[in-house]
Amino acid sequence: MAQRTAAIFQPEFETLERHALEALQFERLQSLVERLRDANAIYRERLRGVAAPRSLDDLARLPFSTKADMRDAYPLGLLAVPERELARIHASSGTTGTPTVGAYTRHDLAVFGEVMARSLAAGGIAPGDMVQVAWGYGLFTGGLGAHGGCEKLGACAIPASSGNTARQMQLLEDLPVIGIGATPSYALVLAERFRNERRRPRSLRYAICGAEAWTPELRASIEDTFGVVATNIYGLTEIIGPGVAQECLEKRGMHVQEDHFLAEIVDPDTGLPVPDGTRGELVLTTLTREAMPVLRYRTRDLTARTRERCSCGRTTARIDWFTGRVDDMLVIRGVNVFPSAVEHALLAFAELTPNYRIVVERPPNGLDTMLVEVEYAPGAAFDDRERFAAQVTHRLAEALLVSLEVQLLEPGTIERIEAGKAKRVYDRRTL
Ligand SMILES: [Zn+2]
Structure with missing residues (x-):
């Protein structure tokens, strides 16, 4: 099937030369550290005696944050704005009982929409396309996140949410849906049902899959069974939701939205940075988040980073398929x-x-x-x-x-x- 050339949604950020990108990141990191000291008691305590960063290399001297920190601060202990400035709250179910809360200002929601619009565009979706959002709507960030991305991109969102396979199939058969956002396991459920019932989606060409661990082999299965191009999306409630990183149609790693999120790879045992190309734990810092900024969050996800320029034209760093989570091992x-x-x-x-x-x-x-x-x-x-x-x-x-x-x-x-x-x-x- 012929692929369209997907447009880059925000070339002014996605194709920045690295020195300009790093200058922007550093400026944002400095103001983040200042903001955390000023506006949040927990971070103020943690940053006591830590010198302000003088270059991006100083990032490695700043303290980490962990899932446990978020649980301890439940529900709103890590807010850096007054509660009345909040525009939305999401939450992810915690395996240990306490959910992780993600709070957003209006500005944060605009950023969320932007990074999701970039992700959809990178995955093949163009303005005017219909997109079936088969991630759950509700406290989970997937459904509403993708929905906001569709609106920002100028695509048409179908808020199917998760489940109800018969209805999902009917929508895909009756409407000229070009793209679907779903967990990889659910994309496969749909693909198998279509195949087993000898039915076909009317216009589907692109599947953007994420929100659970998967592999290139599962991608191949989804693409063969469904007749689509499937790309990998990544995100987490602690950082913003999906859209932190997304593969382009070259399918050689997920582009990190680096003007908003700083990605480091560290040795999971020592916490020390590892060179590009070496596998380690992904650590993320939010550079522009207002409501709940996060400094050096240990994601527990294992991957490798490259900063080589991608043939799609984007200059942002890419991260590889996850080889698992430190905790899933x-x-x-x-x-x-x-x-x-x-x-x-x-x-x-x-x-x-x-x-x-x-x-x-x-x-x-x-x-x-x-x-x-x-x-x-x-x-x-x-x-x-x-x-x-x-x-x-x-x-x-x-x-x-x-x-x-x-x-x-x-x-x-x-x-x-x-x-x-x-x-x-x-x-x-x-x-
Ligand atoms: Zn690319």
Whole structure:
């Protein structure tokens, strides 16, 4: 399918020469540090005795923030503006119970709209296009964030929200929808339903997927099954929501919206910066956020950065596919296993689908066991199911350096998640 040349939404920021971009970042970093000292008691305390940055290199001397800091300051302890200046509040569900609150001024919402408009444009959407927003509307930042981006870009938003697959399919069949925003697992649910029912979306060409971990292999599945170009979007409530970074159609990493967000990569153990091209933990600083600015937030997401110029014309730094989260890493009999590595190894087999689940158990007085259940593709060509399962087991064990068991499941066996994030890992070890 021929790709359109997607326009860059804000070339005045997205194609800035690096020295000009870095000068802008430094100016904004200085004013951020001043603002945090002036306007927030928690940051004032944390920045006590810390010298004002004199160059971008001084960033590494500023203190980190963590998820725990946000939880401790729940709900509005990290505000840097008076409450009556707020225009919206989002929240993400916390796995430990306390949600993370994201508060926005009108200016913050304008920035959110801008970075989402840039992201949609980078993912192939043009003004005038119809976009089905299949991320959840509500406290979650995905739905309303993408909606604001559509309005800023001049596209037409269809606020489908998440779930109700029958209605999503009908909209995609009846309306000339060009783009869809969805979690990758839900994009695959839709793609499979269309294929199984021998139906087709009317005009769909682009899928912008994010809000959960996925891999290039899952992208290939979505693109093949759906007949679309799928790009990767990244963001988090703590920073602003989706739109912090987004792939262009070159699909060689996600462009960080660097005039608003400073991205560093650090060694997750030492916290020291690592060189470009080296994997480490992504650390983000909000340069323009008013309501809840964040200094050096440890995202726990593992990636690598490049500042080489992209052939799309954007000059902003790019970050690679995440190889997992520091927190998602399973330790099985002393070996580190990332669920994304399991997905990567499974999808090297054409006979398998991206529908899988990882079950880890600890038998009484025994060693931890890892079971990978995976659906084979409808009409998969293997003669002997057991022999094929043994072959997959062998390949996974080799790739992950841990012994495990693989069980092949009939197509359609694993429950599809229609709303929220796909659950892949069932760690049943009691701590
Ligand atoms: Zn690019």
